[in-house]
Amino acid sequence: MYNPAMGREEFILISTPSEVEMGKSIHESITREYKLSRNPAQVDRVRRIGERVAKVSDRQDYEYHFYLIEEDEMNAFTTPGGNIYVYTGLLEKLKNDDQVASVLAHEIGHCAARHTVKKFQAALGYDLISRIVLSRIGDGTARQITELSSNAAMSIIFSAYSRKDEYEADRLGVKYMHLACFDPGASIETFKILEADSKGPDVPLILRSHPYIHDRIRMAEEEIKALGSKYGPACRRNLSFAQIPIVL
Ligand SMILES: [Zn+2]
Secondary structure, eight states, rough: OTTTTTTOOOOOSSOOOHHHHHHHHHHHHHHSSBOOOHHHHHHHHHHHHHHHHTTTOOSSSSSOOOEOOOOOOOOEEEETTTTTEEEEEHHHHHHHHHHHHHHHHHHHHHHHHTTHHHHHHHHHOHHHHHHHHTTSSTTTHHHHHSSHHHHHHHHHHHHHOOHHHHHHHHHHHHHHHHHOOTTTTTHHHHHHHHHTTTTTOOOHHHHHHHHHHHHHHHHHHHHHHHHHHHHHHHOOOOOGGSSOOOOO
């Protein structure tokens, strides 16, 4: 399977329809265990910013969905199937739309590079998934996930990505901000807000699943400097490349 976000072939056994099914099943557990925000202005804001960034994502074979969780913690996470969740505790700390976009663009980067589904694939085990694929059970993978307890699914979701995956999501995040006409420099501001909060006794949840903040700031600064030469001037409206369907 060719991964356009990373420009290379990858071994992903979970098909996009299975991934979307997994996402739906996990979303049902999330709505049972967490309170989704009913503040229409805040919910719309997250959705509007998220959809603007999602339009330029390298991955366009599923729809992205953005949800706001009513929880006084600094956190954001992504589940398989393009579902992205932000906590109100994080949203309140962010000062403008660009900073909100930086969080969503990073999470969209994890989706585009298929990091989230790879975490599930690794946790479920190669043998199990290849047996399911080889026996052509079809949506067996999705069923398998449905049978996972929601605790097990959430512990995979909250587990840390690899350092390499974090750098990739940061690189893609600033790229998407650039292409979607947000200020990529807001990513650095957001890192610094998270960093300032991590000095207290409680490290924000988001940093437990997204560690290595100092190295990430340095790498993101380098990447931001190179954006113009890599992708052309900011706010280029020619997005046709992102609309090329991904062949699976
Ligand atoms: Zn991340």
